[in-house]
Amino acid sequence: MSNASPGQQSRSAPSSQARSAPFLTRLRPARVASYLAQVGPPRGGGEPTESVAALHAHLAETQAPPTLTLAHNTGLAAALRHARYILSENVVTGFAFALFILIVLAALIGPYLLPYDPLASDTASALKAPSAAHWFGTDQLGRDVFSRVVVATRLDFLIAVTSVALVFLMGGLAGVAAGFLGGWTDRVVGRIADTIMAFPLFVLAMGIVAALGNTVENVVLATAIVNFPLYARVARAEANVRREAGFVLAARLSGNGEMRILLAQVLPNIMPIMVVQMSLTMGYAILNAAGLSFIGLGVRPPTAEWGIMVAEGAVFMVSGEWWIALFPGAALMVAVFCFNLLGDGLRDIVDPQRRT
Template sequence: MSRIPHSLRSPAAVIGFALLFLQILLILFAPLLSPYSPVEADALASLQPPSAAHWFGTDITGMDVFSRVIYATRINLLISVVSVAVAFLIGVPLGLFIGYYKGIVSSLVMRLFDFIQAFPIFVLGMALVAVMGQEIWNVAIVLAILFTPVFARLIRAEVLSLRERPFVAAARCSGASDLHIMFGHLLLNALLPAMVQVSISIGMAILLTAGLSFIGAGVRMPVPEWGLMVSSGAQQMILGVWWVSLFPGLAIVFSVLCFALLGDVIRDLLDPTKTRRAVSTSTDIIPGIGGPL
């Protein structure tokens, strides 16, 4: 137990990994855990309250809420993880280049990012999905477009603060190429904020996906998706039908909480100031390389 990092033994880490493990189980074993089809309606079972037959009740079309919540885990996490992964893979190298090379190209890219981020993210996402179509992959592409500037700006800011450091000058003097300096030295030092942002962005992507579906701009019925389920039950809540919206709403809360907690854990694990306490602050260290240049 003593060899396990303290950050992994904290209550936040335990809760975060437990929620992540639960979601992975739901994704992998959804057909085994779901007692009903998530897309088959049964008019005779419309709006039944939670019971032994339907643990989370049924919605207005008679579809089982419990089964739809389980299958929606696949849809929401698929969209969120894919979109953030694409944004990370595009934004990180892009931010690295525009941070290392100064010029008109870097300025044009930054102005493009300013233009994208000048719009309210929810409004821009809604407009892009309306143009591209309400399909699962289109929603993922739109979210990737929205999150790419976030990762690019994070990496650029780190590179700008590192490119004039002594270890970069030493690498140039040793004959290292620009690509080697960027990917062998600068990227390793600049990745920490982006790695933490991955977990936070997945939570934000879950909220955006649910929000777009809630207003009818995301995926369409009968696809099981948490925001769409909350929307379908919102009109019945005033009539006392609380279960249709409550359970998918709780699923959103716990899923976002999971990735928020994991973001803090990743930050603590990767923070070089905590893993290299014996190193003098006056020495330039490249995390992952093993020592000063």
């Protein structure tokens, strides 16, 4: 026997063994008690009766006080426990979550906590290096870079979130429909995705914003369109796998129409993978928006936005005022980094293989 195949087998088999192993052996007395509290006394039926009887026996043996932990099985508590387990196993994901919370806080309440008005220019203190008064220094108009970086979080975050939500609605739904219905729907969605993929994506985004008009809304739309193929393809692949699944057949037998099966049965099942996808493309969306601003599309000065700030600061790099471009650039990098790490972490959390 070659070495590869036993290895593969062994990886999957014992875990399934552990899953299907008589769960009694795994239960602590307190768990048994809470299980009993939910299941109640033995009642009619085959093996549930047996297991309950066995549980009683087990309980009698261990003499555990019957404590009630009803929250034990509610969805939220279970989800939290699961998240905690993943985080404890993967410190990097925990770090990404902390970073994510920081970004969200900065976007939500950051503007109210600022030391300076991000738009107020003060030529007397222009181009000051970072100091205790101005943590990130000041720019050519004397505006506080720190305040501008924090304020820009909201705009950049908003652009990313709305464009990702939009592309999920367009690409995700189109992809699920293509994968589940097949035929013409599949062909049309597939060709649209191919067409978009045929362009260099950033150039396409530039073109869209240039053609539709230089507004934030169009930046959002362009970012969404550019991401469409990614979502459509992932959703299509996931839906296609479930097209002939037993539960879909069962839903047909229950009198569900195809559209209802698509939306109520198939879509919820591919949501986890879509959430991962969304998290991963958030970083790209932020980059895209900043990139468009950098070349002068979308957001316009004097609005605080990371891309514009980098573009403005780039001029001063040569003369030694590095902080103007560096800090917004670093913020951009941290945000993208955070979303990418988060995507990896979420993938671990939704991966059923990890739910042992």
